[in-house]
Amino acid sequence: MPASFRSTVLHSTGKASFDDIYDRPDPRAYYARMSELDYRIPELAKPHFEELLAEYRAATGIAGPTVLDIGCSYGVNATLLRLDTTMSDLFESYAEPDVPDLVARDRARLTAEDTLPGVRFIGMDASSPALDYARTAGLLHATVHADLESADPTEAQRRTLATADLVISTGCVGYVTERTLLRVARAHGGKLPWMAHFVLRMFSFEPIAAHLAALGYRTERAPGAFRQRRFASPEEQAQVCNALAANGIDTQGFESEGWLYAQLYLSRPSPNLSIDHEDLH
Numbered sequence: 001m002p003a004s005f006r007s008t009v010l011h012s013t014g015k016a017s018f019d020d021i022y023d024r025p026d027p028r029a030y031y032a033r034m035s036e037l038d039y040r041i042p043e044l045a046k047p048h049f050e051e052l053l054a055e056y057r058a059a060t061g062i063a064g065p066t067v068l069d070i071g072c073s074y075g076v077n078a079t080l081l082r083l084d085t086t087m088s089d090l091f092e093s094y095a096e097p098d099v100p101d102l103v104a105r106d107r108a109r110l111t112a113e114d115t116l117p118g119v120r121f122i123g124m125d126a127s128s129p130a131l132d133y134a135r136t137a138g139l140l141h142a143t144v145h146a147d148l149e150s151a152d153p154t155e156a157q158r159r160t161l162a163t164a165d166l167v168i169s170t171g172c173v174g175y176v177t178e179r180t181l182l183r184v185a186r187a188h189g190g191k192l193p194w195m196a197h198f199v200l201r202m203f204s205f206e207p208i209a210a211h212l213a214a215l216g217y218r219t220e221r222a223p224g225a226f227r228q229r230r231f232a233s234p235e236e237q238a239q240v241c242n243a244l245a246a247n248g249i250d251t252q253g254f255e256s257e258g259w260l261y262a263q264l265y266l267s268r269p270s271p272n273l274s275i276d277h278e279d280l281h
Contacts, residue, residue, distance in 0.1 A: 022127040026102050027074040028094050035091035041170045041228040041262055042076045043087045045198050048264060049168055052196050056166055064118035068164035071172025072123030075134030084115045106137035122164060148180040161187035167195040174203040178211040185215055192216055195267040202243050205265045212267050222264040230258055
């Protein structure tokens with residue numbers, strides 16, 4: 001049995017639950033588990049986020065935008081973007097056995113290697129320990145510990161969310177719905193942040209796109225599909241493939257081969273659109 005096929009608990013969505021590795025004081029267990037599953041979507045998403053940052057700067061003249069990462073865990077997307085590193089490098093880095101102070105090491109590396117010193121990163125997640133580590137290590141400049149599926153943000157949280165110019169995610173949609181994304185978008189008052197979400201094929205983004213359209217967004221799906229990670233168990237693969245088949249989505253060459261796949265959805269205020277992708281609304 002492959003190392004990744006441990007006994008797994010399935011989330012109500014059908015995906016494996018990794019709650020046990022999100023509540024540690026540092027990311028070592030998280031990266032060890034993700035390495036077993038060949039987790040790669042943040043690295044595949046990186047050039048698309050970099051392109052969006054460049055387009056936003058060109059369109060607005062804002063040299064140092066603020067990026068909000070929803071479902072950020074230990075600040076993985078911010079780390080990849082700011083350190084110009086890879087997932088393999090992170091897997092190896094956090095597997096090193098003799099690092100007495102991970103926070104100090106990460107802060108020192110950021111001081112020496114930060115490629116985006118003018119960009120501010122905010123992380124939002126349900127895991128307080130993950131957020132605390134990322135903020136203390138300097139990987140994130142600010143954090144929001146909130147469940148916007150069940151409640152509006154507090155005034156302090158709303159003010160933090162309102163500073164975001166771009167909103168990104170690499171796997172949280174499905175756990176979060178239009179309730180979260182609308183609360184994030186509305187936090188800005190009259191300003192609509194640009195959004196880029198990598199969404200597993202098992203989840204439809206169309207209902208969210210319809211709600212965002214009512215706020216003035218147009219959503220487009222970029223070409224292609226992106227490997228997220230290997231399945232954590234045969235049970236997870238069966239659940240996901242069954243869910244896809246029930247929605248008329250062919251898994252041959254994709255999930256049937258043992259991988260979860262995601263698609264990229266770009267949501268921007270209508271006047272700013274310039275990319276000719278598949279238009280959803």
